[in-house]
Each structure stands twice: as C-alpha cells, then as structure tokens.
Amino acid sequence: MYQTVLGIKLLEKEKERIFMFLLSFSLVFAGPERGIEVSCALVSWVTDINFYLEGYHSRKMGYNY
Numbered sequence: 001m002y003q004t005v006l007g008i009k010l011l012e013k014e015k016e017r018i019f020m021f022l023l024s025f026s027l028v029f030a031g032p033e034r035g036i037e038v039s040c041a042l043v044s045w046v047t048d049i050n051f052y053l054e055g056y057h058s059r060k061m062g063y064n065y
Contacts, residue, residue, distance in 0.1 A: 027036040 022042045026034070026042065029038075
C-alpha cells in the first residue's frame with residue numbers, strides 16, 4: 001500500500017527502514033538518553049502529516065473515509 005509523505009511515494013514496509021534511520025540520526029544528535037524518544041516523535045510527526053495530506057486529498061477529490 002502506498003502512502004504519500006510530503007509528495008514522496010513510500011511502500012508501507014519502508015517505514016521500518018525510515019524509523020531505523022531516524023533512530024540512528026537521533027542517537028547521534030540527541031544522545032542515547034533522548035534518542036529513542038526523539039525518533040519516535042519524528043516518526044509520529046511524519047505519520048500525522050501523512051494522514052493529514054491523505055485526508056485533505058480525499059476531501060478535495062470528494063471521497064469520504
């Protein structure tokens with residue numbers, strides 16, 4: 001299943017790879033104590049944007065979920 005994240009098409013299974021990238025990025029810049037928390041926040045932020053864009057697109061096209 002494809003989802004649009006800021007105009008980029010991603011496969012559903014790639015979310016784990018994105019999460020691991022964000023986790024490693026966060027561990028480097030936020031330290032080991034806050035790294036997991038920061039990466040979870042980034043993933044939820046991207047997911048929230050994704051759901052918002054999907055909902056906006058569906059409303060614009062006249063679909064109702």
